[in-house]
Amino acid sequence: MKKEKNVETVENEQAVETKNVAEKETKTQSTNAAVKSERILSIDRFRGICMFLMVCSFILPFFGAFEFLEPYMSHANKEGVGGFQILPGVAFADLFAAMFIFVIGLTTVRSFKSREAKVGTKRAYWQFALRGLALIGVGSLLNGLEDGWGSMLEGDKFQDLRLNQKIFAVLFVVAIAVVLFAIVVSFIKSDKLHQIARTVLVYFLAACGLIGLYSLCVSMGAQYPGAQPDKFGGWMWDTLQNIGLAILLALPFVKFDKIGKLVIVFVTFAVITVVEQNGLLDYAGKILEGGLIGGFSWAGILLLGSVFAEMKGENRYWILTSLMLLVSVVMIVAYDVAARKRGATPVYATFCASVSAIVWGLLNYLNNWKPRFDFFAIWGSNPILTYVVNYLIQLLAGMFISEALFGLTAWAAVPIVIGLLALYTLGNWLLKRYNKYIRI
Amino acid sequence: MTETAILGNKDIVRETKRIKSIDRFRGFCVLCMLIFQFLKNFKNLGFLSKLAEHNEANGGISILPGMTLADIIAPAFIFAIGMTFALSFTKWQRLYGTKMAILHYFERALAIIGVGTFLDVCNKVIDTMGGYEFNVVDWILLSLSIVGLLALVLRLLALIPAWKKKLSFVAEQIFYVTLSCMGIINIVITTIDFFAWWQTGSQIYVYWVTLQGIGFAILVAFPFVKAKTWVKALGATLIFIAFTIFHQYGDNKAWLDVPVHGGTIGGFGWGAMLIFDMMIADLYFKNKQYALISSALFCAVGVFATQWLGEINLGSASPTFLLVGTGLSGLIFCVFDALDRFHKSAFDPFVWWGKNPIIMFLIEFFVIGSYTQFMPDSIVANAAWWLGLIQGVVAICLLTTIAYLLSRSKKSISL
Numbered sequence: 001m002k003k004e005k006n007v008e009t010v011e012n013e014q015a016v017e018t019k020n021v022a023e024k025e026t027k028t029q030s031t032n033a034a035v036k037s038e039r040i041l042s043i044d045r046f047r048g049i050c051m052f053l054m055v056c057s058f059i060l061p062f063f064g065a066f067e068f069l070e071p072y073m074s075h076a077n078k079e080g081v082g083g084f085q086i087l088p089g090v091a092f093a094d095l096f097a098a099m100f101i102f103v104i105g106l107t108t109v110r111s112f113k114s115r116e117a118k119v120g121t122k123r124a125y126w127q128f129a130l131r132g133l134a135l136i137g138v139g140s141l142l143n144g145l146e147d148g149w150g151s152m153l154e155g156d157k158f159q160d161l162r163l164n165q166k167i168f169a170v171l172f173v174v175a176i177a178v179v180l181f182a183i184v185v186s187f188i189k190s191d192k193l194h195q196i197a198r199t200v201l202v203y204f205l206a207a208c209g210l211i212g213l214y215s216l217c218v219s220m221g222a223q224y225p226g227a228q229p230d231k232f233g234g235w236m237w238d239t240l241q242n243i244g245l246a247i248l249l250a251l252p253f254v255k256f257d258k259i260g261k262l263v264i265v266f267v268t269f270a271v272i273t274v275v276e277q278n279g280l281l282d283y284a285g286k287i288l289e290g291g292l293i294g295g296f297s298w299a300g301i302l303l304l305g306s307v308f309a310e311m312k313g314e315n316r317y318w319i320l321t322s323l324m325l326l327v328s329v330v331m332i333v334a335y336d337v338a339a340r341k342r343g344a345t346p347v348y349a350t351f352c353a354s355v356s357a358i359v360w361g362l363l364n365y366l367n368n369w370k371p372r373f374d375f376f377a378i379w380g381s382n383p384i385l386t387y388v389v390n391y392l393i394q395l396l397a398g399m400f401i402s403e404a405l406f407g408l409t410a411w412a413a414v415p416i417v418i419g420l421l422a423l424y425t426l427g428n429w430l431l432k433r434y435n436k437y438i439r440i
Numbered sequence: 441m442t443e444t445a446i447l448g449n450k451d452i453v454r455e456t457k458r459i460k461s462i463d464r465f466r467g468f469c470v471l472c473m474l475i476f477q478f479l480k481n482f483k484n485l486g487f488l489s490k491l492a493e494h495n496e497a498n499g500g501i502s503i504l505p506g507m508t509l510a511d512i513i514a515p516a517f518i519f520a521i522g523m524t525f526a527l528s529f530t531k532w533q534r535l536y537g538t539k540m541a542i543l544h545y546f547e548r549a550l551a552i553i554g555v556g557t558f559l560d561v562c563n564k565v566i567d568t569m570g571g572y573e574f575n576v577v578d579w580i581l582l583s584l585s586i587v588g589l590l591a592l593v594l595r596l597l598a599l600i601p602a603w604k605k606k607l608s609f610v611a612e613q614i615f616y617v618t619l620s621c622m623g624i625i626n627i628v629i630t631t632i633d634f635f636a637w638w639q640t641g642s643q644i645y646v647y648w649v650t651l652q653g654i655g656f657a658i659l660v661a662f663p664f665v666k667a668k669t670w671v672k673a674l675g676a677t678l679i680f681i682a683f684t685i686f687h688q689y690g691d692n693k694a695w696l697d698v699p700v701h702g703g704t705i706g707g708f709g710w711g712a713m714l715i716f717d718m719m720i721a722d723l724y725f726k727n728k729q730y731a732l733i734s735s736a737l738f739c740a741v742g743v744f745a746t747q748w749l750g751e752i753n754l755g756s757a758s759p760t761f762l763l764v765g766t767g768l769s770g771l772i773f774c775v776f777d778a779l780d781r782f783h784k785s786a787f788d789p790f791v792w793w794g795k796n797p798i799i800m801f802l803i804e805f806f807v808i809g810s811y812t813q814f815m816p817d818s819i820v821a822n823a824a825w826w827l828g829l830i831q832g833v834v835a836i837c838l839l840t841t842i843a844y845l846l847s848r849s850k851k852s853i854s855l
Binding site for chain 1: 503504505727729730732733734736737739740743744746747767
């Protein structure tokens with residue numbers, strides 16, 4: 001009897017323990033889920049703000065009625081002149097590209113770790129490298145459409161195009177075929193085929209990215225040290241390529257701890273500042289976002305974003321933010337260290353990263369506020385698709401109706417802009433609602 | 441009042457222990473103020489002779505646009521006051537009640553202005569040798585100075601154990617009331633000076649230097665001494681905005697640049713700075729890291745604002761100067777605070793310097809001032825660098841010894 005009782009007690013204890021463990025696990029899981037969703041919310045909102053402002057800065061200049069906003073949508077040129085300057089050499093519009101890369105940095109470590117847990121470290125590195133190359137590829141293909149096919153629509157012949165324009169104009173057609181193949185395959189109920197179509201698409205884009213990167217290196221080499229005849233084909237470099245390059249350059253350091261990343265970033269920044277202050281800035285400023293040289297600064301912003309993501313909720317987050325802001329502002333304002341988006345100087349990168357950290361830090365305080373219609377979170381849910389659609393709309397509008405749009409009165413322009421923005425919002429909302437996310 | 445008599449309970453002992461880094465920081469400010477000023481007299485000392493120079497054109501060591509190294513000392517001293525103001529007021533309130541504490545601190549602020557006025561009177565007396573003629577206000581202030589000096593002598597005599605305590609109290613009151621009267625008169629005449637300059641382009645009395653600016657800032661900040669942190673932030677911001685509008689409007693900046701530190705009007709800017717400092721102090725006592733964050737942000741915003749609000753200008757107490765002054769002082773203090781954990785030795789000269797700042801000011805003014813005034817140029821102004829350096833080292837050692845003796849003595853005369 002006593003033995004039975006003991007067994008019963010032990011069983012009860014075990015049951016209680018199991019229950020406690022289960023409760024603890026559930027609690028931990030729910031806490032983790034809460035933390036995860038909370039962090040995604042503030043990141044999504046921040047990304048949404050960047051996307052919304054980027055789309056506005058693309059659309060509004062088409063309308064003469066919004067000409068008064070031009071200073072706020074214009075970037076500073078390579079001499080640091082132009083736009084509404086918030087610091088010498090830095091226009092208000094120059095902040096948002098850096099902010100977007102900072103947002104990518106916020107999710108990079110989390111994304112890498114989850115990928116690593118699923119497929120292992122080596123494969124995670126490989127997939128991230130492919131992602132970076134694919135982004136360069138998408139950007140280059142869009143340039144192939146704009147510079148290649150756009151020029152031919154305006155009367156140029158294929159043989160008149162530069163070599164890299166020819167390559168990407170042709171590859172753009174191949175890309176359409178690959179995308180169509182992927183779309184057709186998506187209607188067939190076969191996971192294997194889906195996988196093949198996806199792999200073909202990603203590797204194709206990565207191959208285009210590799211060509212784009214090669215094109216960049218050759219162009220930069222051909223033009224160093226001064227202006228020389230454009231033998232190979234000049235620049236084909238834009239925002240997406242820049243983001244892809246930043247991911248590639250940041251990738252080797254993604255598993256470093258916070259201190260390691262900060263040391264890498266600031267040592268790199270110090271070296272680039274010295275060389276840019278001593279003449280390299282002119283060269284780096286020739287190409288959008290500084291090309292390969294600027295890429296190191298953009299990668300720095302991305303890594304800083306990942307550092308801040310790890311520091312979320314700590315006092316050190318604000319210490320680092322305030323010190324970075326102080327150092328960058330003092331260097332730019334008091335010591336005339338050149339700050340340029342074009343050329344992506346390290347002080348510009350540091351300043352933008354600190355402003356981004358302030359914005360994200362403040363957005364984090366709103367994480368408990370969860371409205372049903374979260375405007376900026378909706379805008380931030382599908383950035384690649386939004387960017388590509390926006391690029392195409394901008395391209396088509398620029399080619400066919402730019403003059404007509406510019407001549408519209410405010411009464412006509414305002415409803416059109418609101419309508420367009422509403423369409424973007426609706427598209428993003430529908431995709432978010434049905435959990436459709438376009439990722440590379 | 442002896443320090444040991446005041447420090448009756450453990451809480452106060454803990455408070456005093458906790459703010460050792462503030463004492464050290466204050467001492468550093470006082471030492472810099474006095475030694476920089478002394479070294480300024482030796483023209484062959486290279487950059488050392490430029491440490492006290494406020495004007496970049498005269499070789500002042502520029503650290504930020506419009507700001508020299510010497511410009512940070514006064515805001516840093518104000519910051520040191522801001523760090524302990526609320527704590528010290530609370531201590532008085534606990535010991536003597538709210539009314540007495542208010543009266544004491546109000547009198548103290550006026551007395552600081554009074555001491556500054558007294559030093560100016562002394563300068564004017566010296567100027568009479570060069571032909572300066574006293575006006576009515578000069579005579580009144582001189583008379584009050586003499587009364588104040590007599591009261592000081594009585595207070596010194598009160599240190600003798602046989603002296604009656606009641607008479608000591610009377611001497612102390614005479615001393616305070618005299619200095620306060622001088623302070624009030626100074627505020628009035630400096631305000632008159634400001635408007636006189638506005639109307640006629642020249643000042644009449646010219647009685648405003650560093651101590652007056654500090655005393656006036658304490659008066660402006662006084663209503664916020666017990667306020668909550670957010671009230672301090674709001675109050676300081678409102679005063680700062682009002683002052684900024686005034687500063688930026690028309691030629692006001694040029695007018696404010698005439699009296700030292702912007703005179704009484706500029707004093708409102710310094711007052712806003714002191715309230716910001718008190719706010720940072722509140723944050724510091726909540727969490728040390730908050731002080732670092734807020735100081736860095738103040739400094740960054742100040743430098744950032746130079747693009748629209750103009751250069752950092754001590755003379756007119758420009759808005760950018762107020763922000764940078766607050767932030768940079770906070771950052772320097774944070775360095776002291778961070779180094780605090782490494783300081784284990786009893787040899788702590790900065791603490792000695794920080795304990796009796798007003799007395800150190802007076803000693804420097806009379807002893808070192810007289811020395812540089814009356815010694816021949818071959819010994820001071822035209823002295824070789826090595827001779828200047830020797831005198832500088834001797835002055836530091838001498839003043840540090842005095843500071844040490846004063847800090848060791850349990851009996852002190854304080855404002």
